[in-house]
Amino acid sequence: METVIILGAGASGMVAALTAAESKNRRVLLLERQQRVGRKLLATGNGRCNLTNTGASPARYHGAEADFVRPALAAFPPEAALEFFRELGLVTVTEPGGRVYPLSDSANSVVDVLRFALDAAGVELRAACPARAVRREKSGGFSVVTDAETLRADRLIVACGGAAGLKLGGVGDGYELLAMLGHKRTALYPSLAPILTEPEYPRALKGVRADCRLRLDGGGETLAETAGELQFTETGVSGPAAFELSRAASVGGKGLTLTADYFRDYPADAVPALLRARRSRFPALNASEALTGMLHNRLGRMLVKYAGLDANAPLSSLSDGDLDRLAQSCRDFRLAVRGVAGFDAAQVTAGGVRTSGFNPETLESWYVPGLFACGEVLDVDGDCGGFNLQWAWASGRLAGRLGT
Secondary structure (H helix, E strand, O other): OEEEEEEOOOHHHHHHHHHHOOOOOEEEEEEOOOOOOOHHHHHHHHHOOOOEEOOOOHHHEEOOOHHHHHHHHHHOOHHHHHHHHHHOOOOEEEOHHHEEEEOOOOHHHHHHHHHHHHHHOOOEEEOOOOEEEEEEOOOOOEEEEEOOOEEEEOEEEEOOOOOOOHHHOOOOHHHHHHHOOOOOEOOOEEEOOOEEEOOHHHHHOOOOEEEEEEEEEEOOEEEEEEEEEEEEOOOEEEHHHHHHHHHHHHHOOOOOEEEEEOOOOOOOOHHHHHHHHHHHHOOOOEHHHOOEOOEOHHHHHHHHHHOOOOOOOEHHHOOHHHHHHHHHHHHOEEEEEEEEOOOOOOOEEEOOEOHHHEOOOOOEEOOOOOEEEOHHHEOOEEOOOOHHHHHHHHHHHHHHOOOO
16 A cells, blocks of 8 residues: 655645545555644634635746646636535635635634545544654655654655744745755745835824725836735735735835825826815815815825825815825825735745746656645745635645646
8 A cells, every 4th residue: 555645734735635545545644743734724814714716827826937836726726626625515605806715704614624524534644743854765755754753655745835824833844855855945035914114104004994006116117016905004004905915025125115096996087176075165174184084084184194284274275286285195105115024924935945846737846756745835826815725725636646
């Protein structure tokens, strides 16, 4: 009987183990360094688990070889992932933008059905069992050294995850173990993380949420752009829109600027017209209330300050030029970027083990026959919105087939 060892019981590792266990002629061991499986999975989507996105395609992924994801996604697209989970008894709901969540709104549901499936498939789960070293044996197969013993495998799948989410178990084990077998990695950057900015305005707006179009500029060009919810923090900005641009901010170097447009769906002349109407209807109102009813009150007052207007002046004293300047501030609110929050706060690692060392059709090593890798340990990261878990399922499924 063939023995397969999977290192890491996260999203990709659990699916790889279930896939490998479909052959009854295999003994499948799943080793996890944490006390329980799927700990990072439990935290995804703020505990809701955005388990895939119906719009997943290679264009939503990044890495040195962007097309590397194509075979895995083609073999196990979102509809296949959803059918896989339906068969495990998970009920899901699809929200606007293609984001798919468990109907329970709880990541526990996803982890639980995977746990049940692992048990039913006869996968031998060993929790609190980190792999300390791996070796290729001259006679074939692999040795996996743990704290308690040395295990032998005919084939090995490395699914240890990445460096993101350190507090939830993110580690560099996978990079080190694959390096022992001749594989190298790229530089690592935090992604899907809060963006750090000059604090003057964000600190005063801490906790405020706003819908906007958000753009990241650097070196005289636009590096990335998105639209969605932005949340201000004491040190910068967070929320889906910021997460979407965090990868570009992480790798983009210095001198970057974020620009927010809080009236993204309105034509250019709409905001000046709204402000003139406010002045006409309420001439005695203080300028600090110019945007009340249009934006969050604290954000509106901050934009008045940002525009350089006297907050205590009556609206009647503001010229058309003053209102145009305020309107421009609403559509061109700029924050200097200081960096991106570290791996503690990041949901995903940008960078990883070089994909050039693996066959994209099987995820088997080009250098070491019988060695496979999947999930975040590889140099593949997706956009915010369920794309990274879709890669985890698809790559785990492909690696678990073990080249068959």
